[in-house]
Amino acid sequence: MTTAALHSNTSQIFKRKRLISFAIPSVILLYFAYIFVAFDVPGLADRVNVNNARTLVADIYSYKTHVARSNRTGEVSVAIEGERKGEYAPGIAPDWVTLGDDVTMVDLGKGYLVTLGPEVRFNIPGYGEIVANPGRSGVNAELPDGPVPDFINASKNRLAITTPAGRLSITRNKTEVFKYNYGWELFFFTLESPYYGMGPAALVSHALNGEAGAIWSDFWFNKMWRHGEVAWALVETILMAFLGTFGAAIIAFPLGFLAAKNFTPLGTLRFAARRLFDFLRGVDGLVWTIVLSRAFGPGPLTGSLAILLTDTGSFGKMFSEALENVDGKQIEGITSTGASPLQRYRYGVIPQITPVLLSQILYYLESNTRSATIIGAITGGGIGLLLTQAIITQKDWEEVSYYIVLIILMVMAMDTFSGWLRRKLIQGDESGH
Amino acid sequence: MTDASLGDTSTQTIKDVYFAQRRTKRLLNTILLVLFIAMMVAGFRTADARNAGGFFDGFTSILDFPGDVVSEAIERFHLLPGYLIKYFPSLIETVNIAAASTLLGALIGLVLSLMVTRGLAPVPALVGPLRRVLDVLRAVPEIVIALVLIFLLGGGPIPAMIAIALHTIGALGKLFSEVNENASLNPVEGLASVGASWSQRMILGVIPQVAPNYLSYALLRFEINIRASAILGFVGAGGIGYDLRNTISWGQGKFDEAAAIFLLLFLTIVVVDQLSSVLRNRLTHGAKIGEAHP
Numbered sequence: 001m002t003t004a005a006l007h008s009n010t011s012q013i014f015k016r017k018r019l020i021s022f023a024i025p026s027v028i029l030l031y032f033a034y035i036f037v038a039f040d041v042p043g044l045a046d047r048v049n050v051n052n053a054r055t056l057v058a059d060i061y062s063y064k065t066h067v068a069r070s071n072r073t074g075e076v077s078v079a080i081e082g083e084r085k086g087e088y089a090p091g092i093a094p095d096w097v098t099l100g101d102d103v104t105m106v107d108l109g110k111g112y113l114v115t116l117g118p119e120v121r122f123n124i125p126g127y128g129e130i131v132a133n134p135g136r137s138g139v140n141a142e143l144p145d146g147p148v149p150d151f152i153n154a155s156k157n158r159l160a161i162t163t164p165a166g167r168l169s170i171t172r173n174k175t176e177v178f179k180y181n182y183g184w185e186l187f188f189f190t191l192e193s194p195y196y197g198m199g200p201a202a203l204v205s206h207a208l209n210g211e212a213g214a215i216w217s218d219f220w221f222n223k224m225w226r227h228g229e230v231a232w233a234l235v236e237t238i239l240m241a242f243l244g245t246f247g248a249a250i251i252a253f254p255l256g257f258l259a260a261k262n263f264t265p266l267g268t269l270r271f272a273a274r275r276l277f278d279f280l281r282g283v284d285g286l287v288w289t290i291v292l293s294r295a296f297g298p299g300p301l302t303g304s305l306a307i308l309l310t311d312t313g314s315f316g317k318m319f320s321e322a323l324e325n326v327d328g329k330q331i332e333g334i335t336s337t338g339a340s341p342l343q344r345y346r347y348g349v350i351p352q353i354t355p356v357l358l359s360q361i362l363y364y365l366e367s368n369t370r371s372a373t374i375i376g377a378i379t380g381g382g383i384g385l386l387l388t389q390a391i392i393t394q395k396d397w398e399e400v401s402y403y404i405v406l407i408i409l410m411v412m413a414m415d416t417f418s419g420w421l422r423r424k425l426i427q428g429d430e431s432g433h
Numbered sequence: 434m435t436d437a438s439l440g441d442t443s444t445q446t447i448k449d450v451y452f453a454q455r456r457t458k459r460l461l462n463t464i465l466l467v468l469f470i471a472m473m474v475a476g477f478r479t480a481d482a483r484n485a486g487g488f489f490d491g492f493t494s495i496l497d498f499p500g501d502v503v504s505e506a507i508e509r510f511h512l513l514p515g516y517l518i519k520y521f522p523s524l525i526e527t528v529n530i531a532a533a534s535t536l537l538g539a540l541i542g543l544v545l546s547l548m549v550t551r552g553l554a555p556v557p558a559l560v561g562p563l564r565r566v567l568d569v570l571r572a573v574p575e576i577v578i579a580l581v582l583i584f585l586l587g588g589g590p591i592p593a594m595i596a597i598a599l600h601t602i603g604a605l606g607k608l609f610s611e612v613n614e615n616a617s618l619n620p621v622e623g624l625a626s627v628g629a630s631w632s633q634r635m636i637l638g639v640i641p642q643v644a645p646n647y648l649s650y651a652l653l654r655f656e657i658n659i660r661a662s663a664i665l666g667f668v669g670a671g672g673i674g675y676d677l678r679n680t681i682s683w684g685q686g687k688f689d690e691a692a693a694i695f696l697l698l699f700l701t702i703v704v705v706d707q708l709s710s711v712l713r714n715r716l717t718h719g720a721k722i723g724e725a726h727p
Contacts, residue, residue: 028536035533038526039590047587056585236483243476246469282703286664286674287695290681294498297485304480370574374664377576381484384576388668391580404577411572 052394059397063185067097067106067177069116071134076104076116080185081395085223088191096179106177108165114177122161122168132159132170139170184398186224193218225399230386234410236300237382240372241414243300244307245365249357252312256319263323273316280313289375298380306375307368315360322356323349355426362418362425369414373407383407501685506692516693520676524697526590527672530665531658534594538601539651545602546609547635553613553621555631570603579665593670597658605654612646613639645716652709652716659705663698673698 036042066082069075078093080086091099098105103117111125122130128144130152138156153160159170166179189196195203195215207215220228257263259273289306296302331348339347376384383403390399481488506513547553549563575596582592620638629637640647666674673694680691 028540031536032533035529035594038529039533039594041591044586044591047589049585049587053585056581236480239476239480243473243480246473278703282699282706283695284660284663284698284702286660286667286677287698290677291498292495295486295495296488296491299484299486300480301477301484301488304477370572373574374576377580378664378667384574387577388580391584394584400581404573407574407577408569408572411574412568415568415572 055395056397058180059395060401062180062182063398064178064180065094065185067093067104067116067179069104069175071118071171071173071175074102074118080191080224083224085190086186106179108163108177108179110165112163112165114166114168116175116177120168120170120175124161124163130159130161132175134170134172134175136172138172141170184225184402186222188222189218190223193222225402230383230403230406233376233383233386234406237372237376237384237410238369238414240300240303240307240375240382241365241368243304244372245311245361245368247304247308248311248315249361251308252315252319253357255312255316256323259316259320260323262326262328274320277313277316277320280309281317282313283310285310285371285375286378289378293379298385300376300381302379303372303375303381306379307371311364311368314364318360319353319357322353322360326352358425359422362422366411366415366418369411373411383410502688502692502695505686505688506696509689512689513693513696516690517697520673520690520694520697523666523671523673523676524701527662527666527674528659528701530590530593530597530662530670530672531655534597534601534662535651535655535658537594537598539605539647539654541598542602542605542609543640543647545606546613547639549606550610550613552618553616553635553639567603567606570599571607572603573600575600575661575665576668579670580668583669588669588671590671593662593665593672596665596670597661600661601654601658605650608650609643609647612643612650616642649713649716652713656702656706656709659702 063081065078065080067076067078068082076099077090078088078097088094093099096107096109098107103115106114106116108114111123113121113123115121118133120132120134122132124130127149130141130143132139132141134140139154139159141154141159143152143154148154151162153162157172159168161168166177169176169178186196189198195206195218198206203215255273255276259270259277261270264270264273285306288309289302292302292305292309296305326349330352331344334344334348372382373384373387376382377388378384383406387400387403387407390396390403477488545563545567548555549560549567551557551560554560575593577596578599579592579596582595586592616639620642621634624634624638662670662672663674663677666672666676667678669675677691677694677698680687680694683690
């Protein structure tokens with residue numbers, strides 16, 4: 001009888017368990033199906049911009065040099081990424097470009113050879129030679145016999161040829177050759193610097209000859225990569241995190257006592273302090289950032305204050321919880337020696353909560369470095385601003401990837417630093433008591 | 434015996450040593466405190482100098498914008514319910530982004546966490562590299578991935594979802610693996626002895642032990658992700674953040690809609706915080722809230 005009851009009971013439990021173990025995955029699956037429809041995942045295929053992806057990926061590991069010839073004046077200019085700050089001085093060009101009075105030869109390598117002049121010739125190995133005479137009447141291109149291959153896009157006023165070695169684009173006014181090279185261009189020195197293209201050994205010998213300052217300033221004020229500004233931006237971001245976190249801790253510390261049951265017997269005061277914390281946390285960093293940037297404008301101060309306000313709420317809540325968990329025996333012991341209330345707090349309470357508080361503060365310091373980047377992107381300050389600016393141009397992806405690498409390194413460094421400090425301070429504290 | 438006299442001097446020595454120690458400790462603490470205050474002051478001054486508007490100029494006008502929003506909301510109070518309904522779908526989108534990314538991140542993070550826990554990892558050689566992957570995923574702010582993905586995929590909720598999910602994988606993967614380390618290996622060994630595969634050992638041996646802790650961390654992440662999802666909306670990923678940016682840019686005299694959005698956002702965050710805190714308390718019941726910190 002009891003065995004039968006037990007049996008049926010057990011099988012009932014098993015049935016329920018089995019149901020649950022099937023129900024949970026199917027609920028999750030159903031939710032994902034809903035998201036699939038609600039977020040229009042099937043439509044993603046149309047929205048994906050393959051060209052953008054290609055530019056982005058290519059830009060991360062390579063750069064292109066533009067060799068442009070104006071078909072009106074015959075002037076030839078060579079510029080890295082086509083930017084003014086990457087332009088070669090007149091009469092100077094990389095070794096794969098041979099400047100002539102009338103005709104400029106561009107050697108794209110592997111037999112791909114472009115002759116830029118009033119008449120443009122492009123020799124493509126395995127296909128033949130394309131000749132064009134751009135002028136008022138159009139591009140006037142002559143292609144080798146046979147069907148036009150996919151890599152050539154020809155019309156009356158425009159000819160675009162894409163080959164693995166480089167691209168050629170001809171319009172009535174302008175002929176341009178693009179050659180891709182690996183790496184990040186001009187990362188150390190721009191073209192106008194005398195140190196451009198020098199190897200490390202040559203640089204060291206120049207530095208030893210008393211040019212260290214000049215080398216450093218050419219690097220630091222590099223117009224293309226702006227190393228000095230980037231370093232400042234990183235400092236600003238860390239500063240936001242530092243000021244915000246510790247400022248919040250300083251403000252939340254006394255308020256935490258107000259919100260703790262065992263330190264504030266007065267219910268209304270406690271209630272007020274707790275609702276203040278809830279409000280500060282509930283309004284959220286985004287809204288604080290918006291409100292503060294209206295008053296203070298963009299910059300690191302706004303970011304610091306936004307972090308400070310949000311974290312005052314979080315710290316206040318955590319501190320008051322830590323204070324409520326304080327062991328009363330230690331305080332009693334101190335009281336029994338005739339300590340004043342202040343001494344009771346100093347020797348009975350503070351030593352107990354310091355490790356907990358410090359570890360929470362340092363944990364937040366690391367996470368706030370990330371928040372400071374995000375806030376910087378919203379209000380404009382620090383590395384977040386540089387990143388959004390670089391993304392908005394939609395072409396400086398090498399800079400974007402550089403900033404992303406810097407951000408990852410910065411956050412990891414802060415993580416390591418705060419972990420080290422946490423171990424150091426908390427261990428030191430425990431041995432001290 | 435010399436004990437008596439020695440005892441006397443030794444208490445004296447102990448006292449001297451103690452006071453000397455205390456002095457050095459106090460001195461060190463004072464130096465640290467001074468250093469800290471100097472850093473705070475210098476940091477504040479630097480931040481103030483590099484900001485567009487100064488602290489003391491802006492301080493007086495800090496309440497201007499909230500004042501405008503609140504007064505306009507009160508002025509056209511009768512329109513507020515309409516706005517709340519109007520922006521409710523965006524709110525749902527924001528919450529959906531957070532929920533989907535938390536779920537996705539938690540599921541992938543769970544698998545990865547089992548792969549990076551020593552003793553449970555199916556391929557021990559992968560523990561180190563996968564941990565670095567998790568570190569990198571955790572270190573990248575969501576906004577970075579979101580902005581790049583918006584460029585590739587266009588606006589909308591999917592870039593935000595992927596960005597938050599990636600960050601969640603990193604964060605939860607680490608927390609879950611810390612939880613896994615505390616799981617008892619006995620059930621795993623028992624299952625192994627009857628020939629269970631790795632996935633069977635994990636699903637039947639490890640996950641039931643630690644599921645409440647997983648859930649508790651995932652709920653905490655959900656709270657964080659709601660905020661992140663609102664922020665990403667603000668930079669163009671859809672949802673309530675996007676509407677907030679639009680309504681704010683309309684300028685003075687039209688802040689009543691922004692007020693409705695502020696209200697929606699505030700209520701959502703508070704409700705989700707409270708709900709998740711209640712649930713987490715129930716899951717880890719016994720453990721006090723203050724101690725359950727990652």
